[in-house]
Amino acid sequence: MITSLKNEKVKNWRKLHNRKDRMKTETFIIEGFHLIQEAIKSNWKIKEIIIQNDIDLPSWINDEDILVTVVEEHVFQHISQTKAPQGIAAVLQIQANSMISGNRVLLLDRIQDPGNLGTIIRTADAAGFDAVVLGEGTVDLYNDKVIRSTQGSLFHIPVVQDNLSVCINHLKDKGYSIWASALTNSKNFHSVKPTEKVALILGNEGSGIDPGLIDLSDEIVKIPIYGKAESLNVSIAAGILMYYIMG
Structure with a gap:
């Protein structure tokens, strides 16, 4: 002892x-x-x-x-x-994941809050997404608060760390439709019908998705705000959009 x-x-x-x-x-x-x-x-x-x-x-x-x-x-x-x-x-x-498979992929651009990241991974697992990709600048996956917030989903769903620009081009070559969640030049999400393969990008809590990644997307979608709040927490937005994409 x-x-x-x-x-x-x-x-x-x-x-x-x-x-x-x-x-x-x-x-x-x-x-x-x-x-x-x-x-x-x-x-x-x-x-x-x-x-x-x-x-x-x-x-x-x-x-x-x-x-x-x-x-x-x-x-x-x-x-x-x-x-x-x-x-x-x-x-x-640490279990290195490098392969992305399945029809539903979540891409995270510079998510900074450990609780948000853990909750998003947990929600992706619950919604039935096939993989999560963490872009550069995202909080460390093995941060204690991230791990606790996943409630074990870290061990259920592949989480890959990659350059998002490279990853998006790779996914497009494989026939994925790339959706970006943003407010500017966007459509209400429920007006866009999910295709067989969809990769969804979510961005930084303060600045959103990098404009260069938005330029690579096929669809720019937003969640309508009916009350007086300026925006939704990124983990809540992730849940709404992932469950919609899953149908």
């Missing part, structure tokens, strides 16, 4: 709170029974389970190849990023 905050393992776990160290080690850390169970069910590679000494190891962690390390409560509190930790965490191998 690890009892010291100066232990090298503890130091390395703490480093995984930083993107640089996640990229360097190609690992990330998750917390809580639900997220760990979803990762196991989805066959993600778990390198280590970290469990507080007064917490029982759940029966569904039955892989003898998974290293389990027990720590004292103050050690777990030191590595935790949640306000009310459940006393269990896991170090996972």
Whole structure:
């Protein structure tokens, strides 16, 4: 059992709170029974389970190849990023996704808020989209708040990181219709009929989609505002448009 905050393992776990160290080690850390169970069910590679000494190891962690390390409560509190930790965490191998398949793809341009990104990924999973592509400038997928906001959907749907201009041209070559969500020169979304293959672009919370990406789109759509609000939260807009596209 690890009892010291100066232990090298503890130091390395703490480093995984930083993107640089996640990229360097190609690992990330998750917390809580639900997220760990979803990762196991989805066959993600778990390198280590970290469990507080007064917490029982759940029966569904039955892989003898998974290293389990027990720590004292103050050690777990030191590595935790949640306000009310459940006393269990896991170090996972980053799973590189590069292939996009299926007929419904979501493209995200510079989404900055971790809660928004996590919620959008969760909604894409719920709506039945086939993949999510994160463009440059989007918040790190393995940020703790992003992971928690996905509620496990991170492990269910392929999430690819790519240059969106290159990706859009690739998708167009494969017969996808590219939809951009924007206010200028746009049509109400329900006036546009989804084709067999659709890729939907959503943009930055403040500045929207990069104009160069809008120029590459086939359809520019908007969600009508009937009240006095100036705009919708990007994760809400994502949900409305994805469910419409799915029919």
